[in-house]
Amino acid sequence: MEEVTVEMEAQTRQSAVPIIFKKANCPVTLKFEDVVYKIKSKTGVFLKKSKSEEKIILKGVTGMVLPGEILAMLGPSGSGKTTLLTALGGRLAGHLEGNITYNGKPFSSTMKRNVGFVTQDDVLYPHLTVTETFVYTALLRLPNSLSKEEKMIITEAVITQLGLSQCRDSIVGNPFVGGVSVGERKRVSIGQEVIINPSILLLDEPTSGLDSTTAQRIVSTLWELANGGRTIVMTIHQPSSRLFYMFHKVLLLSEGNPLY
Ligand SMILES: Nc1ncnc2c1ncn2[C@@H]1O[C@H](COP(=O)(O)OP(=O)(O)OP(=O)(O)O)[C@@H](O)[C@H]1O
Numbered sequence: 492m493e494e495v496t497v498e499m500e501a502q503t504r505q506s507a508v509p510i511i512f513k514k515a516n517c518p519v520t521l522k523f524e525d526v527v528y529k530i531k532s533k534t535g536v537f538l539k540k541s542k543s544e545e546k547i548i549l550k551g552v553t554g555m556v557l558p559g560e561i562l563a564m565l566g567p568s569g570s571g572k573t574t575l576l577t578a579l580g581g582r583l584a585g586h587l588e589g590n591i592t593y594n595g596k597p598f599s600s601t602m603k604r605n606v607g608f609v610t611q612d613d614v615l616y617p618h619l620t621v622t623e624t625f626v627y628t629a630l631l632r633l634p635n636s637l638s639k640e641e642k643m644i645i646t647e648a649v650i651t652q653l654g655l656s657q658c659r660d661s662i663v664g665n666p667f668v669g670g671v672s673v674g675e676r677k678r679v680s681i682g683q684e685v686i687i688n689p690s691i692l693l694l695d696e697p698t699s700g701l702d703s704t705t706a707q708r709i710v711s712t713l714w715e716l717a718n719g720g721r722t723i724v725m726t727i728h729q730p731s732s733r734l735f736y737m738f739h740k741v742l743l744l745s746e747g748n749p750l751y
Contacts, residue, residue: 563726673705
């Protein structure tokens with residue numbers, strides 16, 4: 492049985508309100524050194540003489556994020572932010588040069604269960620309510636060793652932690668089917684990952700398309716999650732100065748090069 496799972500069960504049983512959202516299961520120091528990522532792309536597909544060309548997407552990026560810190564990756568569109576985030580989440584197909592370590596160790600299946608990844612596009616069932624979404628996720632993703640009651644306690648804690656109590660009975664919706672607000676929908680997406688209490692939380696553009704107040708609320712929630720000893724990495728396009736000061740570290744990318 493996983494260390495992480497056992498600890499989560501123990502914590503859940505100790506108190507009626509789980510303390511899992513106050514503390515990460517096992518804090519992780521995420522280190523990446525000289526990360527280079529190349530892909531082969533074809534040019535002149537419609538011509539007989541199509542050539543295979545190498546494109547370097549990440550050109551030696553280095554950094555470190557400690558438990559309790561938020562690293563924001565900035566840069567123009569196409570600078571490699573999503574690629575690096577995907578690499579940090581152990582999801583990048585193909586050959587990656589350089590080193591990415593989690594508490595000094597390479598990516599493993601145990602670490603995979605300890606990483607939450609929030610994609611840029613929300614992957615949600617629009618016709619379910621907020622509560623139904625979390626119940627569904629809890630039943631699907633939490634270990635079988637937890638009872639249904641324990642899973643429901645965790646569900647309630649996530650709804651409270653993410654400030655979704657007022658809209659818990661509204662449908663999630665999408666741009667075509669009305670439902671909760673865009674900011675609330677983003678918090679539901681984050682909650683779907685937070686429910687497994689990951690020690691590393693990676694988020695691709697969690698504030699894109701949101702007004703500055705809603706964006707600040709999302710980053711404040713991430714700040715609280717980081718305070719519990721989690722390691723958080725997010726990509727962001729244009730942070731306002733208010734948001735900028737909420738990050739512990741900033742990595743500025745340009746065409747795959749680290750600038751700052
Ligand atoms: N599998 C792939 N095949 C071809 N090109 C790719 C692939 N993955 C990434 N790229 C290219 O690598 C570059 C970096 O992409 P990436 O999505 O990481 O940028 P980004 O900084 O996240 O951009 P955005 O802010 O627009 O999401 C882009 O030019 C993109 O077209």
